[in-house]
Amino acid sequence: MKIIVFGATGNTGRRVLVQGINRGHEMTAFVRNAEKLYDQLGKHSSKQVRVIEDDIMDPISVSEALAHQDAAIIAAGHAGQGEEFVRIVDNIISQCESQLNFSGRVWMMGGAGLLNIPHTELIGNNLPGFPPEYKNHNRNFERLQRSELDWSVMCPGTMIDSIEHPGPVNLHVTTEILPVPVPEVIKEYSEAEIAGYLFSRFQELNVVYDDVAKCMLDHIDLGGPFKRKRVGLAYQNNIPVR
Numbered sequence: 001m002k003i004i005v006f007g008a009t010g011n012t013g014r015r016v017l018v019q020g021i022n023r024g025h026e027m028t029a030f031v032r033n034a035e036k037l038y039d040q041l042g043k044h045s046s047k048q049v050r051v052i053e054d055d056i057m058d059p060i061s062v063s064e065a066l067a068h069q070d071a072a073i074i075a076a077g078h079a080g081q082g083e084e085f086v087r088i089v090d091n092i093i094s095q096c097e098s099q100l101n102f103s104g105r106v107w108m109m110g111g112a113g114l115l116n117i118p119h120t121e122l123i124g125n126n127l128p129g130f131p132p133e134y135k136n137h138n139r140n141f142e143r144l145q146r147s148e149l150d151w152s153v154m155c156p157g158t159m160i161d162s163i164e165h166p167g168p169v170n171l172h173v174t175t176e177i178l179p180v181p182v183p184e185v186i187k188e189y190s191e192a193e194i195a196g197y198l199f200s201r202f203q204e205l206n207v208v209y210d211d212v213a214k215c216m217l218d219h220i221d222l223g224g225p226f227k228r229k230r231v232g233l234a235y236q237n238n239i240p241v242r
Contacts (some may be wrong), residue, residue, distance in 0.1 A: 007076030071105040127195040157205025172236035179234035
């Protein structure tokens, strides 16, 4: 497949590039700084990537980059950028919608705070105590929902380089809801109590960057099971509900 990655020098984007190369996909990197990308990928891998060095806020550049691509992965920006982050995502989504030679398949990075909390009608980002900048993910998600694209939102917890597990674990993947067991009694908690409960369990949502990249590439085709879904990840190791 032909896959373009926006934010290709970031922790997630560069791993998507490497895994995509290893799978034999035709990878395109849209970056602000090509030299940084070459340094990260190394001489061999960088020769296997088409690199576009341009302004991600330029509609024409983004639209032209999307032409004839089978999928786009939006890993650019971060919630702490505020309005700039929202504008970056909006521009890419808008060009995905208008570029007639783009397939319409999109993965966007979000966060675990976008997922529904089981047994409630809440999401973490709206709870007291959650960083207010996380609501920028809500705005990007709402923008995607207004589109007719074949989108998925990756919603991991804290992403890290590696994790040592005491025993064998499986990657547990959910759609729409948090990927950890939550007791039904939580529906009787106040919002502040729910937030405190989630904060106490955040470490269970830690996930390795490479597993996030793998999940997106495993489900990169049009019309897959994650079409227009939020996707959560966690390691399944029989942690009891508490």
